[in-house]
Amino acid sequence: MPVLEPLVPKVLTVRRLPGADPALLRAYGADPERHRALGLVTVDQDDPTYVALDEATKHAAVDVVYARSFYAGSRHASGPLSGEILGVLAGEDPAEVDAGLDALLQTLAHDACFYAADAGGNIAVFPHVIASLGHYLSAQAGLVAGTPMAYLVAPPMEATIALDYALKAADVRLVKAFPPPTETNFAAAWLTGELHACEAAAMAFAEAVVDVARQPRER
């Protein structure tokens, strides 16, 4: 497999609950006063799904009420439909939830994905640039909706080395770092700045991950 080949996420389940029970709504963080319909997905890649859920909030009147990664990632899933993440969109109107799911699925199919950082496809890197944050990730990051953000993920060593490269490559600011171990045992970081700076930082991150993959030991 050539280096930096896209690893397209697999959507394992997409289900809808047009009129979910109020108790269920509350349990998953929704507000029965404002939300009635749910759209649920499981996917085998968590970070592209967080990006896709955020994308959905830009296209429809939906909120991301629940999104959690599963422990140790999709290779250790509880079942063939579990994947690595369960994401839940909630809205007042089932049609809005459908529109949100459309945006989410399109983002997963055509946009956000991990890339192989080595020829074997065993090391994955996620150097994604969001040009304009929706209201889900902007709230998580404490940024204003509409801000650009680089969403960077790689395994622990690769991510740590590459984050240093990314921060030095452009005029960006570290918004939030997720040092290992996370649920999936990856490490991640969110950077913000001007869009071109976020893009330069993300590409420096990807390049550094490839470099660590090529030369894991300096001595």
Next chain:
Amino acid sequence: MSAPLSRTRDLVAALRRQLGEDDPQPPRAPLPPVPLPPERVFPSPRRRSRMAEAAAAHTTALVGIGHVGTRYATDVVLQFQAELAVAHGAVAAELPDGWAEARGYVPVRSRVAHHREFLLRPDLGRRLDEPSAARWSAECRKDVDVQPILADGLSAVATMGAGPELLDAFTRECERKGWSVGTPVCAKFARVWLQDEIGELARARVAVILLGERPGLGTGDGLSAYLVYGPKRGNTDGNRNMMSNIHARGTPPVDAARRLAVLVHLMLEQGTSGVSLDLAPRAAELGEAARGGYRAPQARSRLVEV
């Protein structure tokens, strides 16, 4: 629907070439065809269904506006937001200090301290504060037939707009009929019932307060007039007569002043006002307003062109 894709895949492809990988990335899966947006049911505000036209002729309510899919059309939404903004702007406006003095009115104010309190505490807006009451007692002409009062009410925009014109026209009408008219006064942060205290201190037979009315969609410039015979604290709304929609698209101030003078005339003749006032003796002078029945709705002015 089509999500605008981020540039990440193109950037990674460029990085891959830079790292010496000659073979291009696999072709992207083709985007699904984008479905056309839903049709607008009434394609333009100028081409509506006949039923919608007929219904809209009877009301200024938003009927026959059509829809696009399950939603309103963009021009309808923008017009609504613009009209709402006009109303918000009118409620938020304040009568500037010095405005009343500059026009030669005695400035008084209610017991309200600031604009937010004015909106939240109608009771405080119905009483004069102590310095104002003292000043008004000292400066006003006493024992008059009519005491006109200009006030901000819920739209200082309207008061500053047509307020002086209405006050002047009304004063002229009263003087022409030979009644004594009180000192012109302008009240800030005033509710309707403030006319009772102001009129009582002037020992007026009739008090008339002219004030900005609660703004509706697209009408932030409307004035109302409330008239009461024998103003005194404790009067209720049953003691008052009123006239609303005094603005260019409703009743113009000059016509309004004439009708208000007719109402005052009735009050002075009958010695009462409100529900017990009989409008019949001067119905002809009141004009169409007294007849009731169908009145053509006001035209909406378009604030947004799409």
